[in-house]
Amino acid sequence: MTSEGDSLVKRVYMDANATTPLLPEVMEAMRPYWMERFGNASSIHLDGQQAHAAVDRARATLAEFFNCHDAEVVFNSGGTEGDNTAIFGLLRPGDHFVTTSIEHSAILAAAERIASHGVETTFVAPQPSGLIDPAEIRRALRPETRLISVMLANNETGVLQPVEEIGRIAREAGVFFHIDAVQGAGKIPLDVRRFGCHLCSISAHKMHGPKGVGAMFVRRGTPIESLIVGGSHERRRRAGTENVPGIVGMAKAAELALLSLEDGTIDRVAALRNRLEAGILKLSGTGVNGAHLPQNLGAPAPGFRIWESTNPVPRVANTTNIWFDQLEGEALVIALDLKGFAVSGGSACHSGATEPSHVLMAMGLNKTRARASLRFSLLKTATEADVENVLKVVPEAVEHLRAISPVAAGTLG
Ligand code: PLP
Numbered sequence: 001m002t003s004e005g006d007s008l009v010k011r012v013y014m015d016a017n018a019t020t021p022l023l024p025e026v027m028e029a030m031r032p033y034w035m036e037r038f039g040n041a042s043s044i045h046l047d048g049q050q051a052h053a054a055v056d057r058a059r060a061t062l063a064e065f066f067n068c069h070d071a072e073v074v075f076n077s078g079g080t081e082g083d084n085t086a087i088f089g090l091l092r093p094g095d096h097f098v099t100t101s102i103e104h105s106a107i108l109a110a111a112e113r114i115a116s117h118g119v120e121t122t123f124v125a126p127q128p129s130g131l132i133d134p135a136e137i138r139r140a141l142r143p144e145t146r147l148i149s150v151m152l153a154n155n156e157t158g159v160l161q162p163v164e165e166i167g168r169i170a171r172e173a174g175v176f177f178h179i180d181a182v183q184g185a186g187k188i189p190l191d192v193r194r195f196g197c198h199l200c201s202i203s204a205h206k207m208h209g210p211k212g213v214g215a216m217f218v219r220r221g222t223p224i225e226s227l228i229v230g231g232s233h234e235r236r237r238r239a240g241t242e243n244v245p246g247i248v249g250m251a252k253a254a255e256l257a258l259l260s261l262e263d264g265t266i267d268r269v270a271a272l273r274n275r276l277e278a279g280i281l282k283l284s285g286t287g288v289n290g291a292h293l294p295q296n297l298g299a300p301a302p303g304f305r306i307w308e309s310t311n312p313v314p315r316v317a318n319t320t321n322i323w324f325d326q327l328e329g330e331a332l333v334i335a336l337d338l339k340g341f342a343v344s345g346g347s348a349c350h351s352g353a354t355e356p357s358h359v360l361m362a363m364g365l366n367k368t369r370a371r372a373s374l375r376f377s378l379l380k381t382a383t384e385a386d387v388e389n390v391l392k393v394v395p396e397a398v399e400h401l402r403a404i405s406p407v408a409a410g411t412l413g
């Protein structure tokens with residue numbers, strides 16, 4: 001997407017995994033619920049009933065999006081709350097938790113916090129490809145394991161994890177299974193029944209919906225304790241007056257995401273991503289993080305497509321993570337920003353931190369290469385012109401930075 005910033009420079013935004021703008025239809029759907037239909041969904045009068053009906057309609061849309069029953073959808077404030085709810089809502093002292101070392105900090109920090117409440121966590125490392133081997137998840141299980149949490153798509157590499165197989169392992173072991181689907185939602189079809197999970201968290205702002213609203217699939221009968229207590233909202237699973245405009249916006253975004261999966265939009269985004277990737281890889285000393293499918297993992301599960309590209313690992317359509325030898329990734333992010341292009345040098349949630357990405361490090365990259373990596377993540381409104389414009393500026397910026405780079409001069413480790 002190209003936008004006009006304050007500086008009147010045409011900007012190209014390729015950081016969709018950090019956040020996305022509202023689509024106009026989402027804005028329009030939300031608009032009445034800020035003012036004329038402002039009712040509290042818990043009130044019994046007409047204004048309240050209108051708000052309640054809007055939340056009910058949104059719940060039905062989200063149920064279709066997850067492929068679950070309406071009563072299994074809980075609205076919340078986003079991915080972080082969903083991830084925290086899975087961990088703090090299910091785990092008790094003495095329980096064991098299995099997750100991966102490439103999760104979002106919403107999982108990793110919660111695992112760290114719950115350690116002080118007597119819950120031990122095993123962090124399964126990925127293969128160099130960025131894929132989690134389900135056999136490693138099975139190996140990590142103990143008699144006291146109560147929960148497995150694995151992300152659907154990694155925010156930094158876009159690599160899609162074999163959640164269906166992990167779901168089978170969880171079922172066989174009688175262990176609860178949570179999927180952080182924040183980066184997969186809207187990019188591949190979600191099907192919580194096929195995934196075999198008990199809990200699944202998504203966030204509206206990663207799929208052209210509003211910030212600060214999310215939804216969680218909670219399979220009927222899952223004994224989850226609510227993180228936030230108060231009123232009896234959301235069938236006592238999440239207290240607090242419903243964010244009606246946000247919920248309505250999220251439902252519209254989900255509805256449009258379902259359409260995009262069917263009308264060729266996602267295939268178009270994949271073709272643009274592949275064009276971008278192939279163009280950048282023409283530069284010497286570059287490569288993709290999240291490739292080289294290990295033989296033992298076999299073909300991706302249904303719905304997990306490998307869009308025509310040189311990369312044999314199943315990834316979401318919009319993301320590529322590329323390393324550039326002999327330069328500092330942050331320097332390239334800044335150089336591109338100054339030219340009007342927004343990309344990310346790792347997880348946006350860590351921006352400002354100089355530590356190399358924990359995801360890339362877990363995949364076995366050394367610090368220098370992890371630091372020299374950039375994430376390009378396309379909006380579904382991305383255009384060919386956006387890609388061609390990026391391809392015009394990247395080679396020049398890389399050449400310039402390599403010429404002056406302390407990494408190239410060997411003065412930085
Ligand atoms: N999980 C993943 C994989 C994410 O990428 C993010 C956000 O970057 C989150 C969770 C947190 O979601 P939210 O921003 O809605 O709290």
